[in-house]
Amino acid sequence: MKKGYLILLLLLVSAALIFGGGAKPTPKEVIKLKVSHMWPAGSRWETDVLxxxxxxxxxxxxxxxxxxxxxxxxxxxxxxxxxxxxxGICDVTFITTTFNPGRFPLTDIFGLPLNWPKSALQPIVGKPVFDQFLYKEYPDVKPLAILPTSFFYLYTTKKVRTLEDMKGLKIRSAGGIGTNVIKALGAEAVFMALPDAYLAMQTGVVDGLITGSDAGVSFKLQEVTKWGVIHNLGSIPIGLLMNKNTWAKIPDQYKDAVAKIGWGEGFYHTKMIDDTRKNDIQTMTAGGANAYYLPPEEVARWEAVLKPMLRNWIADLEAKGLPAKAVAAAYKQSCLANGVPWPYD
Known part of the structure; x- marks a missing residue:
């Protein structure tokens, strides 16, 4: 009799475990992505963005x-x-597309200086242009997102207040349209990756750079900057790429979640910029930099020399058989639809 009860008890316990009466097992991690990026370990790019x-x-x-x-x-x-x-050296990587001059020519349009009401609009405005045109520039990878980001300010070791002060300065450029911005302002553009800018400014290889306030603080550029012009001089195309073989290995039920990493990064990045820009500028000034806001008459002068850039960019790429005019029209349409002024002819 006791043996019968024992058998019955075992059957009931087994049934409970099989049909959900026990604790659900923790899902096994089937894939661990190697995520490469250029930012310092533990920086806000790790903690607040990626x-x-x-x-x-x-x-x-x-x-x-x-x-x-x-x-x-x-x-x-x-x-x-x-x-x-x-x-396949990495599964996912952060990319600044302008670090490869000429390789992603249509994507360069995301570097145009625009008067963004807030950074959070950048992924919203950029996504339709990426979905329609720009994804085609990345055939060897799975692009998760490419978008415009950040507001570029001018940081220098020499005093800049007017266009005339820019003449002859050597200014670090991230490439792309940013190079055209520097040249239009009368300075010499020196291409280099952002992690190299600190030493280059410290040793006088360059007199300054244009970059976002978030990047400036991340790389401690306040330690080598004496002067800062707080006026938007463009953005930079960034994004996340995934290895195609890695993408193929992602189970179908998880692909949607993985595909959202790129635009999620864009959301968190632009939120971080909007949340911290004021503090970042204060950090730069506390480190010894003098922040300067161009007066209206000087703003008009700077913007006048920058205005022809889009027309020239279109003409150059159209001559190479690229649909720059259509890309610019799509970008303009997306900007205006989201309340971003379009200052170009």
Missing amino acids: GPALEDMKKATKGAIGYTFYPVGTLNAPADAYDATAR
């Missing part, structure tokens, strides 16, 4: 897709981001 986007993915996949950061070029130099992703 990290939250990847954590959203991890949560949506119930832990089935994880990640490990490889910061500051551990796996690849910033300029090698595209090729490193295509070859």
Whole structure:
């Protein structure tokens, strides 16, 4: 009799475990993504931008897709981001497209100086242009997102107040339209990756750079900057790329969550910029830089020399058989539809 009760008890326990009476097992992490980026370890780019986007993915996949950061070029130099992703050196990488001059020519339009009401509009405005045109420039990888981002200010070791002060200065450029901005203002553009800018300013290789306030603080440029012109001199195209083989290995039920990493990064990035811009400028000034806001009459002069840039960019790329006019029209339409002024002819 006791034996019968014991058998019955075992059957009931087994049934409870099989049909959900027991604790549900923690899902096994089936894929861990190697995520490469150029930012310092533990910087806000990990904690406030890339990290939250990847954590959203991890949560949506119930832990089935994880990640490990490889910061500051551990796996690849910033300029090698595209090729490193295509070859599988990393699974996902942060890319600044202008670090490869001429390779993503249509994407360069995201570097145009625009009077953004807020950074958070940048991924919203950029996505339709990416979806319609720009994804075609990345055939060897799975592009998760490419978008305009940041407001570029001028940081220098020499005093700049007018256009005349720019003449002859050597200014670090991230490439793309940013190079045209520097040249239009009368300075000499010196192409280099952002992690090299600190030493270049410290040693006088360059007299300054244009970059976002968030990037300036991330790389401690306040330590080598004496003067800052707080006027928007453009943006920079950035994004996330994924290796095609890695993408193919992602189970179908998780692909949507993984695909959202790029635009999630864009959301968290622009939110971070809007939330911290004022403090970043204060950090730069506390570090010894003098922040200067151009008066209206000088703003008009600077913008007048920048205005022909889009027309010249279109003409140059159309001559090479690229649909620059259509891309510019799509970008203009998306800007105006989202309340971003369009200052170009």
